[in-house]
Amino acid sequence: MAFNEKMKLKIWSPWAAGVLLGLTATASYVLVDKTIGSSGGLENIDSMLLKLFHSSLANSMYFKFQMPPVLSFQILLFVGMLLGAFTSSIWSKDFKFRMMPDQQWTQVFGPSKLKRWSMIFIGGIIIEYSAGIAGGCTSGLAISGTMQLSPAGLIFIGGLFVSGIITTKILYGGDY
Amino acid sequence: MMTYVVPIVIGFFFSFALQKAGLGHYHKIVNQFRFKDNTVMKFMMTGISVGLVCLYTLKDLGFIQLDQVSSTYIFGNLLGGLMFGVGMALAGT
Numbered sequence: 001m002a003f004n005e006k007m008k009l010k011i012w013s014p015w016a017a018g019v020l021l022g023l024t025a026t027a028s029y030v031l032v033d034k035t036i037g038s039s040g041g042l043e044n045i046d047s048m049l050l051k052l053f054h055s056s057l058a059n060s061m062y063f064k065f066q067m068p069p070v071l072s073f074q075i076l077l078f079v080g081m082l083l084g085a086f087t088s089s090i091w092s093k094d095f096k097f098r099m100m101p102d103q104q105w106t107q108v109f110g111p112s113k114l115k116r117w118s119m120i121f122i123g124g125i126i127i128e129y130s131a132g133i134a135g136g137c138t139s140g141l142a143i144s145g146t147m148q149l150s151p152a153g154l155i156f157i158g159g160l161f162v163s164g165i166i167t168t169k170i171l172y173g174g175d176y
Numbered sequence: 177m178m179t180y181v182v183p184i185v186i187g188f189f190f191s192f193a194l195q196k197a198g199l200g201h202y203h204k205i206v207n208q209f210r211f212k213d214n215t216v217m218k219f220m221m222t223g224i225s226v227g228l229v230c231l232y233t234l235k236d237l238g239f240i241q242l243d244q245v246s247s248t249y250i251f252g253n254l255l256g257g258l259m260f261g262v263g264m265a266l267a268g269t
Contacts, residue, residue, distance in 0.1 A: 017197035018222025080187020088195040101202035123267025134256020145246035159257020167265035168209040
């Protein structure tokens, strides 16, 4: 299949996309000696905001040395990530503004937008906070960490799946 | 160039892979936890395997040093992982 037709596919085989991910992570290690991650960048932005509003938290050890208020590698990664996902979805005509996720959500939880938005907000807070505790998120710790055979990544994946399965089971109840 | 352009290019291909695997969708993430759709697992494991082979080959050939290894502190990683799963199942991201 020609290159353009491949790019127009909405979904690739997960194996193919995974190979691209592995090569990207290696490239990042070789070229800039950093690992791919996404939660750290948000904490750098937090740190900048705290400094901007002269919060006393900005002087804490964590926001001063662990996540300093600088334009870090991961913030630049965000810029690229927005461009990448945008290009990919435009190219395959998959791009659209969604207020609600497709099908499955409405079947299980009903059409309430408030419910969806409050759940994604609370979920987002939990995700970012626990990424701070663990030292990385799915990409920063689970993928990049395990890639270097660090036990941290494997422990994280284990914990993630245990509680994820339990939470989904509770949320879906009989439909699980 | 190395500090500003390279991270943007890397981010571009990273999210390109994520989008093409369909991981921008709520149902892909949640159905992994229900074991109805194993895309997340296939994607993550392929990524990890390819990266692992490439990284350790380059390390053994002496091109890079593995000096960015994530630090392990069992309690923190486990607690973070357990909380992360709750958030991921709620938000589906």
